[in-house]
Amino acid sequence: MTSSTADVGAQLDLDAARAAYDELRAHGLSLDLTRGKPSSAQLDLATPMLSLPGEHYRAADGTDTRNYQGMQGLPELRGLFSPFLRVPVEQLIAFGNSSLELMHDTLVHALLSPLPGADRRWVDEERVRFLAPTPGYDRHFALCERLGIELVQVPMTADGPDMDVVEEIVAVDPSVKGIWCVPKYSNPDGAVYSDDTTRRLASMPAAAPDFRIFWDNAYAVHHLTEHEVEIADVLALAADAGHPDRPFVFGSTSKITLAGAGVAFLGASPANVQWWLALTAKRTIGPDKTNHLRHVMFLRDADGLREHMRRHRELIAPKFAAVNRILTERLGSVSGVHWSRPAGGYFVTLIVPDGTATEVVRLAGEAGIALTPAGATHPYGTDPEDRTIRLAPTFPELAEVERAMYGVTDCVRLALAAR
Ligand code: PMP
The missing domain is CATH 3.40.640.10 (Type I PLP-dependent aspartate aminotransferase-like (Major domain))
Incomplete structure (x- = not known):
């Protein structure tokens, strides 16, 4: 998980990374991967309960x-x-x-x-x-x-x-x-x-x-x-x-x-x-x-609960798959970057090289992609290695998750290339 600056820099061209990021910013996005909230489609599953x-x-x-x-x-x-x-x-x-x-x-x-x-x-x-x-x-x-x-x-x-x-x-x-x-x-x-x-x-x-x-x-x-x-x-x-x-x-x-x-x-x-x-x-x-x-x-009963959760899974599993696919495609060969592939729950943890998480979150924020502040996963809000980023893909629509993830990978590439 550790990597020298030279290893990472060698794989990423600063000019190309900056150009990609400038294009990302130009889109004026407003996307949010901060909190583990159910989407409205998920909430719709339980709307009949309200009567x-x-x-x-x-x-x-x-x-x-x-x-x-x-x-x-x-x-x-x-x-x-x-x-x-x-x-x-x-x-x-x-x-x-x-x-x-x-x-x-x-x-x-x-x-x-x-x-x-x-x-x-x-x-x-x-x-x-x-x-x-x-x-x-x-x-x-x-x-x-x-x-x-x-x-x-x-x-x-x-x-x-x-x-x-x-x-x-x-x-x-x-x-x-x-x-x-x-x-x-x-x-x-x-x-x-x-x-x-x-x-x-x-x-x-x-x-x-x-x-x-x-x-x-x-x-x-x-x-x-x-x-x-x-x-x-x-x-x-x-x-x-x-x-x-x-x-x-x-x-x-x-x-x-x-x-x-x-x-x-x-x-x-x-x-x-x-x-x-x-x-x-x-x-x-x-x-x-x-x-x-x-x-x-x-x-109703245990089977009813299982069936209900299967319907949630149908809505959110494609979002987690998109996160993994885009990270693999764009960052799979970048040393020092890895991430979790959860079999359940609401979050993905993205690990970036030491000292870059805050910069990735800052770049993403300036491009209109809200990420949980770096350090939030640690006591007192401080990640001493500054390498942990929490991604929460359930709330946005699938297309927005994809858009946001391409943007996040642009930010990671720029943060690493600029080091
Ligand atoms: N525990 C964990 C681990 C959670 O991730 C969350 C919601 N993000 C909660 C508790 C909050 O649960 P509740 O809505 O029941 O207060």
Whole structure:
């Protein structure tokens, strides 16, 4: 992945690269590859849901979903998602529209009230730190920054975080209270945690008695191929290893049904679930059960969910294929440049030679192609190598993705040729 300036420069003609870039700028584009949002065609798939539940607002057990209560969420929706999130239905909570919100609340609860197994509240600790497998999800990092939780960077591998590094830190440092994990089709590099990584996370000794895994399974059913990748059952492995309270599992339907009107889930041990529900009962009398019911009526069952995700795949897999095809065509032989080929999820990570990512993003921005700021994939927004760029191809139309990617490759070629 490292390459000398001479290697790269030799392959790229500065005049040709500049001419291509000037032509790109002349088009006055306005394209956006910044955020992992579903396209409107994807949202259209779930539009029929908006007329549900209609007059049929009673749950299977007769509960009137229009009314208060039902803190844990509708049992039939929890039953539908339980196998996909690998959380027993009685340990699964269905809540509001955002899993990020559940992660936020869980951190705030842990700061203000001792977790099961904790000696004290996190605000009473001298310092609280979280491991941040990097590259990772910028909103996880921003959440910790906002709450005064320090981030400790650990390297990502194709199998998940580098477990030798994780085990070494977690075993000796009681201020390390947690780790962020996106175990399937990770944001941004599409990595899938190996069973061995999950087993080691679930069973490693931890100096902090209240160490937690924030297992953000945001892309549990978001396959880009016919092969449905599955990851290990972190709750079961942790319980078997004597750490039942260690994982908090998160997920949502934001990229299944409607990004702004889906349902988010939290799964954990019975003790964690009880702790969370008791504290959350102070801030709400219960979640939106009509939305839960609407989801059950629309998705129906496991096969209905699979079929719905197949229709998403038909819309977005060609966009990911276009990204890979254009990168291969235009940058395949440029040394120091490589990228992820995810089998699911919403992102592609493009690695450019050290010291050039910021310049590529700047050039793209000036040509009307918005890219996520270089460094956003790293804690505190700083990529020390300045080489990681996150591409999010789901939102624009296919033709726009193609146009944007040709433009991005022009920017990479110019940034490298001009070095
Ligand atoms: N986790 C990850 C890894 C994500 O990529 C995203 C969305 N980009 C979220 C959580 C946000 O999920 P929600 O809409 O449920 O808050």
